[in-house]
Amino acid sequence: MPILKVEAVTKRFGGLEALRDVTFSLYDGQIKALIGPNGAGKTTLFNLMSGMDRPTAGHIYFGGKDIGRLAPHQASRLGVGRTFQHSKVFDDLSVLDNVKVGRHAKSTAGLLSAFFTLPRHRRDERSISEHAYHALRRVGLEAKAEEPAGGLPMGERHVLEIARALATEPRVLLLDEPAAGLNNEETDQLAESVRRIRDQGITVLLVEHDMGFVMDISDEVVVLDYGRKIAEGPPLMIQNDEEVIRAYLGEDLN
Amino acid sequence: MVAFLRRHVAFLAFAVVMMGLPFFTSNTYYLSVLAFTATRLMTSLGLNLLMGQAGQISLGHAAFVGMGAYGSAILTTRFGMNPWLAMVVAAVVAAVVAGIIGIPTTKLKGHYLAMATLGFGEIVLILLIQVKSITKGTDGITGIPSLAIGNLVFTQYNPRAMHLLLWGVALLMLRMSLNLADSRVGRALKGLHRAEVAATSLGVDATFHKVQAFMISAVFASIAGSFTAHYVQYISPGSFTLTFSVLLVTGVVIGGLGSIWGAVWGTLVMMILPEYLKQYEDATNLVFGILVIVIMIFLPGGLVSLGSALGKLRTRVGGRDRRAADTSDPGSLEGNARRPGGAA
Numbered sequence: 001m002p003i004l005k006v007e008a009v010t011k012r013f014g015g016l017e018a019l020r021d022v023t024f025s026l027y028d029g030q031i032k033a034l035i036g037p038n039g040a041g042k043t044t045l046f047n048l049m050s051g052m053d054r055p056t057a058g059h060i061y062f063g064g065k066d067i068g069r070l071a072p073h074q075a076s077r078l079g080v081g082r083t084f085q086h087s088k089v090f091d092d093l094s095v096l097d098n099v100k101v102g103r104h105a106k107s108t109a110g111l112l113s114a115f116f117t118l119p120r121h122r123r124d125e126r127s128i129s130e131h132a133y134h135a136l137r138r139v140g141l142e143a144k145a146e147e148p149a150g151g152l153p154m155g156e157r158h159v160l161e162i163a164r165a166l167a168t169e170p171r172v173l174l175l176d177e178p179a180a181g182l183n184n185e186e187t188d189q190l191a192e193s194v195r196r197i198r199d200q201g202i203t204v205l206l207v208e209h210d211m212g213f214v215m216d217i218s219d220e221v222v223v224l225d226y227g228r229k230i231a232e233g234p235p236l237m238i239q240n241d242e243e244v245i246r247a248y249l250g251e252d253l254n
Numbered sequence: 255m256v257a258f259l260r261r262h263v264a265f266l267a268f269a270v271v272m273m274g275l276p277f278f279t280s281n282t283y284y285l286s287v288l289a290f291t292a293t294r295l296m297t298s299l300g301l302n303l304l305m306g307q308a309g310q311i312s313l314g315h316a317a318f319v320g321m322g323a324y325g326s327a328i329l330t331t332r333f334g335m336n337p338w339l340a341m342v343v344a345a346v347v348a349a350v351v352a353g354i355i356g357i358p359t360t361k362l363k364g365h366y367l368a369m370a371t372l373g374f375g376e377i378v379l380i381l382l383i384q385v386k387s388i389t390k391g392t393d394g395i396t397g398i399p400s401l402a403i404g405n406l407v408f409t410q411y412n413p414r415a416m417h418l419l420l421w422g423v424a425l426l427m428l429r430m431s432l433n434l435a436d437s438r439v440g441r442a443l444k445g446l447h448r449a450e451v452a453a454t455s456l457g458v459d460a461t462f463h464k465v466q467a468f469m470i471s472a473v474f475a476s477i478a479g480s481f482t483a484h485y486v487q488y489i490s491p492g493s494f495t496l497t498f499s500v501l502l503v504t505g506v507v508i509g510g511l512g513s514i515w516g517a518v519w520g521t522l523v524m525m526i527l528p529e530y531l532k533q534y535e536d537a538t539n540l541v542f543g544i545l546v547i548v549i550m551i552f553l554p555g556g557l558v559s560l561g562s563a564l565g566k567l568r569t570r571v572g573g574r575d576r577r578a579a580d581t582s583d584p585g586s587l588e589g590n591a592r593r594p595g596g597a598a
């Protein structure tokens with residue numbers, strides 16, 4: 001059974017059909033890429049999967065449960081983690097505090113515990129710190145834990161968003177253009193991190209324009225164009241697909 | 255122990271100074287200004303939590319101060335309730351009202367939220383004036399009993415005890431606010447404020463935490479109102495106007511929203527400066543207004559940023575402006591992304 005299933009999903013913004021009857025599945029332990037030209041509907045699909053928006057028609061099943069109408073915090077608590085194409089780090093918080101927010105739903109200390117630093121607050125803070133550091137180590141950002149997140153270069157902001165999402169202990173991780181702004185070496189490091197994350201049992205769906213990265217890392221690729229799915233399959237097959245090549249207007253997919 | 259002291263040194267120093275003041279002066283006028291400063295600080299701390307941490311605005315906070323003051327006044331003078339109990343009941347009522355109006359209004363943003371809370375404040379003020387059978391309208395309520403613990407009665411004629419009570423509570427609220435800022439709930443509020451979608455994607459329930467912050471700020475304001483009512487022993491609607499709401503917001507903004515301490519400095523300036531400026535007689539408000547504007551222009555981060563602003567000034571004057579080195583943060587985040595052609 002797939003861990004995530006997109007079933008006949010359509011999303012309209014007024015007259016604009018951002019997604020049209022899109023169906024595909026994501027299987028446990030996969031790294032899958034979602035590609036397509038600008039405006040194809042990739043981010044829109046991520047928004048539907050993470051509760052930020054609702055499908056106009058169709059369903060999104062996560063572990064068998066329809067999550068298409070959940071609020072974002074509910075989707076997150078079920079196990080859908082995500083990063084954002086346009087950086088959404090908490091700029092004036094430290095890198096570590098950014099990740100600590102990711103432990104929110106995994107801890108319980110409420111207002112009163114915090115006001116009076118009750119034992120529950122102290123217990124939670126210890127565990128939040130440990131998990132947050134652990135998440136930073138997983139992406140190799142622990143050396144910058146105390147720096148303000150707003151000072152990070154763009155590539156590392158995305159890496160921080162990955163750590164933050166990892167802290168929520170997701171089952172599926174949605175990465176929206178994680179390699180944007182990275183140089184070649186950093187992109188290789190990112191690929192390494194993503195593989196490691198997958199090896200730790202997290203299923204990854206990523207949107208990316210860097211075709212080298214996509215073809216190198218993915219088990220499978222889904223291609224969207226103008227909101228329609230035009231191809232799905234292993235990288236080699238996608239690279240040689242006529243319709244995909246036409247959609248990218250001769251862009252070199254190798 | 256050393257780590258503990260380092261972490262709490264600012265709070266401890268401030269607490270010692272404030273609690274020690276009545277032992278150095280017995281000037282009742284000074285002490286009464288300080289008493290009002292303590293109650294204002296209670297309200298400011300709640301508002302700082304709401305505006306600085308959670309990023310919400312309220313232009314109706316005078317209403318919650320009024321609910322505390324009137325709740326205490328009515329429950330004690332009409333129903334003979336114990337003042338401490340009345341204070342708690344009033345605070346619970348303020349929390350419930352904040353919860354009820356918070357659920358729809360905290361979904362609003364920016365100007366709309368400002369207008370909604372302003373409208374709420376005006377409605378409460380109108381009720382205070384018009385429901386004469388309970389509130390005595392513009393006449394106000396007199397004969398509000400003093401707070402007491404056993405034989406110790408807290409009145410204006412016992413300013414030292416009054417001071418210790420009010421500042422004790424205000425300092426407790428300050429400690430609670432500082433603790434909250436550095437906690438799971440505090441970080442959730444900061445996250446919601448900085449990038450709401452990101453925070454919700456990490457499992458933070460936006461509505462719950464915003465409404466909760468609104469309720470807490472209402473409780474702080476209500477308690478401040480109750481203390482004021484028992485201190486002054488007379489209240490009237492004229493104290494809870496929009497002007498008061500605006501002054502409350504002004505205080506926390508000029509203090510600085512980036513830090514809890516902003517509420518402290520803002521309150522001190524708002525309460526003590528006008529007293530000092532009284533020497534200018536008719537021009538007091540004018541001078542005060544100009545000073546507020548000057549602070550906002552030169553210290554957009556509020557008074558709490560004074561230290562770092564001076565530091566920057568010094569490096570600039572010394573010709574060692576290192577700002578050029580700080581521009582690692584790219585202005586346009588999207589510019590560098592590689593994109594295929596295609597769909598355009």
Ligand SMILES: Nc1ncnc2c1ncn2[C@@H]1O[C@H](COP(=O)(O)OP(=O)(O)OP(=O)(O)O)[C@@H](O)[C@H]1O
Pocket residue numbers: 013016018036037038039040041042043044045085
């Ligand atoms: N909230 C919205 N309201 C109206 N139109 C929207 C909205 N969000 C997206 N769109 C439109 O839907 C289409 C798909 O946008 P989307 O952001 O999903 O594309 P994308 O595949 O992520 O593109 P890119 O590679 O540029 O990030 C675009 O035409 C976009 O303008």
Ligand SMILES: [Mg+2]
Pocket residue numbers: 042043044085
């Ligand atoms: Mg996109």
